[in-house]
Amino acid sequence: MPPAAPRPNPLEDLRYWWDSSVAWVNHHWLQIGIAVGAGLVIYFLLSLLRTFALKRAQSAPGQFTLTDIVGRVIHKTKSTVLAIVAIRLVAGYANPPAIILATIQFVFTIAVVLQAAIWAREIVIGLIQRRAAEGHNETLTNAMGIIRLLISVALFAIAGIVILDNMGVNVTGLVAGLGIGGIAIGLAAQGIFSDLFASLSIIFDRPFRVGQAIKYDNSSGTVERIGLKSTHIRSINGELLVISNTNLLSKEITNYAHLHRRRVTFLLNIVYQTSPEMLRALPGLLEEQVKAAGHEFIRSSLVTFSASSLDFELLFDVFSEDFDQVTAARTDIAIRIVEALGEAGYEFAYPTQTTFTAAPDGTMIMPYAESPKPKTAPARTAKPG
Secondary structure (H helix, E strand, O other): OOOOOOOOOHHHHHHHHHHHHHHHHHHOHHHHHHHHHHHHHHHHHHHHHHHHHHHHHHHOOOOOOHHHHHHHHHHOOOHHHHHHHHHHHHHHHHOOOHHHHHHHHHHHHHHHHHHHHHHHHHHHHHHHHHHHHHHOOHHHHHOHHHHHHHHHHHHHHHHHHHHHHHOOOOOHHHHHHHHHHHHHHHHHOHHHHHHHHHHHHHHHHOOOOOOOEEEEOOEEEEEEEEOOOEEEEEEOOOOEEEEEHHHHHHOOEEEOOOOOOEEEEEEEEEOOOOOHHHHHHHHHHHHHHHHHOOOEEEEEEEEEEOOOOEEEEEEEEEOOOOHHHHHHHHHHHHHHHHHHHHHHOOOEOOOOOOOOEEOOOOOEEOOOOOOOOOOOOOOOOOOOO
16 A cells, blocks of 8 residues: 655745745845836836826716726726736746746736726726717616626626636636526526516617607507616507517517608599599699698509599608698698699599399389479361361
8 A cells, every 4th residue: 555645734835935035036136126126117107107098088078988988997997907017027037936926927817807807897887878878868877786787797707717717727617507507597587687688779779769759569659768677658548558678679660750751641532423634634733732732742643443432542741750740731731632622623422322223024213203294285186177
């Protein structure tokens, strides 16, 4: 049976490290002094650069601009990180022992990774706040607390994994465990996270905003509030529709806010007794009324022969985003058409039906009594003379 390996003695390791450090200082004191001086100069230059960049960024006008975000990132740069970077840059010149160099490298890795996580957090949060400020989105502003927490947890979890990987720890199992845990949490809160990400999609993609009129599925109304889980829409009839963000994005949405023009359609029913000349002149007459009102005429034509009328279609555009103005324009055009057609001798048709009856032998029978024929005086015969 082989003898058991001797257990390491921490005191002996500490004594060995101390003796190596003392020997290193005694033999390389000049290089150490030069490295310390160079490190101080580097730290001073990095601090001066940070101060200069921070002043330039803070002096720029506006809030939540790209310059403001850069200034916030620079402001979050720690002086400790600058000192560790300076030490790492000059450490190789002093020829330190392997254990000291490894310690410096380890501390440098931790500092840089954590600082990178802080920078990334400030950049992402700054961009989100900038987006919220552009759209004046109260929902996103109120949700910044939970968004900041989620971003911080995600970034620092990644930073922790990177640090452990540089320490030589096998992080494969840890990553797999975090992945399984994330899947479990996602399945448990699937509805909440689905609505949350749908809300962020609405906020950033902006298919509509608060105060805009939209049509969702078979409902129409004005958006009153965009929440983290649901959106409130005030319908045309006055009801408040509360729709989950996931369901809202799963259907086609029509936004009426950016209609620079609105198309209006009229269907005119003209009687069959109208002459062909008048039918040919009708599209031109309708075009005159539309242009006289200051709107854009699209077309007018006979579209079908209905049971009781000849149907003409009129299409024109009203250049306005205000639906009230469009409604007023439609009313004005309708009244103009009624006046013009009445003056030109046109008649509007209304549903009528004529019934014809026949006798059993097929002889047509009038649906009303025939007018009596006028009586004629009997002819007088001449008397023989």
